Amino acid sequence: MKNEWPLWEIFIRGQHGMSHRHVGSLHAPDAEMAIKNARDVYTRRNEGVSIWVVEANNIAASSPSDKGPLYEPSESKVYRHPTFFDIPDEVGAM
Amino acid sequence: MAAPLTDNEALFQFLLRMGDNTLILGHRVSEWCGHSPVLEEDIALANTALDLIGQTQMWLGLAGEVQGEEKSADDLAFLRDVWDFRNVLLVEVPNEDFGRTLMRQFLFDAWHSIQLGHLMKSSDERVAAIAAKTSKEVAYHLERSADTVVGLGDGTEESHGYMQAALDYLWPYVGEMFVSDEVDAAMAKAGIAPDPASLRADYDALIGRVLAEATLNIPDSGFAHKGGRNGKMHTEHLGHLLTQMQWLQRAYPGASW
Secondary structure (H helix, E strand, O other), X not given: OOOOOOEEEEEEEEOOOOOOXXXXXXXXXXXXXXXXXXXXXXXXXXXXXXXXEEEXXXXXXXXXXXXXXXXXXXXXXXXXOOOOOOOOHHHOOO | OOOOOOHHHHHHXXXXXXXXXXXXXXXXXXXXXXOOOOHHHHHHHHHHHHHHHHHHHHHHHHHHHHHOOOXXXXXXXXXXXXXXXXXXXXXXXOOOOHXXXXXXXXXXXXXXXXXXXXXXOOOXXXXXXXXXXXXXXXXXXXXXXXXXXXXXXXXXHHHHHHHHHHHHHHHHHOHHHHOOOHHHHHHHHOOOOOOHHXXXXXXXXXXXXXXXXXXXXXXXXXXXXXXXXXXXXXXXXHHHHHHHHHHHHHHOOOOOO
């Protein structure tokens, strides 16, 4: 019999942050308790205004061994960086 | 028969009851710190304990003011002896196991949340302000303890057994929260706090809902251990708790950070 609670990945949107950010993981029997546990473990110091939880085995991840083919080709393509024009201040955060 | 209570004495007693409940339960729950079955519950329980001790600072701080003997919340917490404590017996019973700890928490949280709902409308603004501030914490305590009671009660055969045993053991301690005496009569008359007996119907409805969902049976007994909230007779456990909680101030009077 499996005796361990499943692992959940926790994402929290901070007071001023615009997107949820991965803050860590924890164990919980279900999604509702995962949110409660995340509240108790990761928002004790007033860090968050919103919590997402995702069961870890539902996250599909790239393989570290594919690093070369996946990322190296972009290293030499400096022209893809938007550093050749000025962004007007009015645009705000991007 | 002692002389009748003045309004101020009654208010002081009422504030001790509020503050001693949260102090003693906060201490009990803090005993799990570093010992809980899983890290997540360990942190959650420590948060609850800290909330309760923070609430104690407010209740006993106000009690000290009302008493008018220049005593701080710390003085009242650390320098009184067993017979001066006014908490209900429920909060001083030992943790025993995780099931009993969570069941005790739930049975207290349910009363606490209903009580604070009434105190938010207290005629005493200081009481109403503390109630407003603490009720948000307590709403979360209740949500968490109720969920855990349901999760474990309606869980495995083993966890169900633990929760039913916890409920059977703690049930005789529930009644004391609803026994009214002359302090309560004075508080109700002044509009400061509700008559405890008047909260029973809401309480029974709330715990009845949760315990039914948890597939647990409420014992068919109205017997109630009493003597905590009027200080007449605490359980033998409170003295042991105080020796731990108070030893530093007893051994090193006036020690501070």
